[in-house]
Amino acid sequence: MAEQRARPLSPHLGIWRWGPGMTASIFHRISGGALTVAGLAVLTWWLMSLADGSDAYGDFSAIAGTWVGLVVLIGLTWAFFQHLLSGIRHLVTDAGENLELRGNKASAIATFVGALLLTAALWFYILGVAK
């Protein structure tokens, strides 16, 4: 059998100029990972404390209301909206649409702007009502 020659590799991460599409791609992964690990842990903890009774639920609420708790919840909200908008963008490209450079780049930027705006609007509302 012929000796295996080194095959040409496609250029990898280091060679590309960083752009919105790449940023949206890696943030989709990071936000998805955060939602799965931290989000599902919080969801399960929340439901278990609810089932455990009002004392356990009170503990959960107290921790959720601390600065650290709020940072985690706001972070998860942002990850949710980022993953949601980026996911819709992926479904569109999966269908073979929006693959032209200009529109694709614009939609990548739109996921970041949209996620930040939705997160800010939601938490301004929540913290405003809670006051």
Added chain:
Amino acid sequence: MSLGDSSTELGKVRGLGSAREGGEHWIGERVSSIALLLLGVWLIASLLFLPALDHATVSEWLRTPLGAVPMALFVITSFYHGLDGLKVVVDDYVHEPGNNFALNTALLFLAVGGAAFALFALAKVALGGAA
């Protein structure tokens, strides 16, 4: 094209995809993402419109069919989709077959276990009757 037969027409003719399998996984990830688009927005909207987030109010909400059933679907679908996504990340970065198998198996156990705990807690709240 159904969920159980997700090869493309060309893939069927050739009898393979690049990995010879995985069409179902790819489709399942996208179908569950559409479900989570609906269920995730439902969950955030529901929490937002509840008059309060104390133990009694949330428990009462999850004892109604329109609270408990979508929540159960959200738990199942989010663990399924989260596991699907982490599997893609593991398969991308962990190439050694033994490590890949070990990590994917550990994630499977964690996801099934987490979902079971979350569903048990939800069932206890939903079917427990007024406290």
